[in-house]
Amino acid sequence: MxxxxxxxxxxxxxxxxxxxxxxxxxxxxxxxxxxxxxxxxxxxxxxxxxxxxxxxxxxxxxxxxxxxxxxxxxxxxxxxxxxxxxxxxxxxxxxxxxxxxxxxTGGFKVPSTMAEALRLAADQQEQLEVMKPKAIFADSVATSHTTILVGDLAKIIKGNGVDTGTKRLFKWMRDNGYLIKRKGADYNSPTQKSMELGLFKIKESSHVNSDGVTVVTKTPKVTGKGQNYFVNKFLLKNERLEA
Incomplete structure (x- = not known):
């Protein structure tokens, strides 16, 4: 088990x-x-x-x-x-x-004593001093080969204080030219602009439907560079609204 x-x-x-x-x-x-x-x-x-x-x-x-x-x-x-x-x-x-x-939590141990909590708070404050402007991901994430779904990106953004969800993030990406807005086979696929910026990769999968026809589906996945790009874009936007 x-x-x-x-x-x-x-x-x-x-x-x-x-x-x-x-x-x-x-x-x-x-x-x-x-x-x-x-x-x-x-x-x-x-x-x-x-x-x-x-x-x-x-x-x-x-x-x-x-x-x-x-x-x-x-x-x-x-x-x-x-x-x-x-x-x-x-x-x-x-x-x-x-x-x-x-x-x-990134694998960090939750502090169980006051001393551990104070040490963690001090470490976090030190990191915040270094992070200018405010950034969520290290440089290693921006160059990572790991990709995530748009829904997972929405969770990360929401976890950092920006109220969004999967459907709203997809709509925002379409409205702002990152995903194809036109209905059809390429709907929700990355635009040429997004691909040139290296924000997405496309995962293709296929299955046979009930009519015996092989259907190919394309799923946009956000690259490490894209994660860094979108999270910081939303954080800056949120900071301007709060200012």
Missing amino acids: NNLVIMKDQQAVTSSLQVAETFNKNHRDVLRAVDDLKEGVAQNWADLFYEDTYTHPQNKQQYRIIYMNRDGFTLLAMGFTGKKAMKFKLKYIEAFNKMESHIK
Whole structure:
């Protein structure tokens, strides 16, 4: 029951393999259950799940695996019933909460004594003196190869005092020329301007719909440089409004 939830691409996620092991199910049945969810959440599937492969420790063959965030797991686990299933769901909730808390605090230990709290406050004040103008990410994040979803960026921005959400952030990006506003196959895809600035990368995934047609979906993911760019842009905007 260890490592129910892990951090991957700056998200708290679990895997279809871990779910199968925890709930004592065949992995292929869990994969099939996730596939069945595609039709119901086709547009948002890539925000909840993403596919990868893993190497089997015995035969060294590559096999399919699906990672899912908290929302994806919640949808999947709705179909798991029984007292044992409820017990495992509660353990997963606890594990997601711990990992998400770890991500938010950057892995820092929460002070348990007054001395630790004072030391932490002093360290933070020292960092604030150095950070001019106000910046959330270090230079290493701006050059990071790790990308995140727009929804996760919205959470980061909101966590820093700017009232926004996923839908509002998508709209703001469209209205300000960062994502394509025109309805069609490229809707919500990064504009040429955004790509030239290096703010986004595009993740492509495909699935076969009920008509047997292969559908390709494109998901914009914010680069490390983009995270730094947008967070600081919103912070400066917020400071001007408060001034």
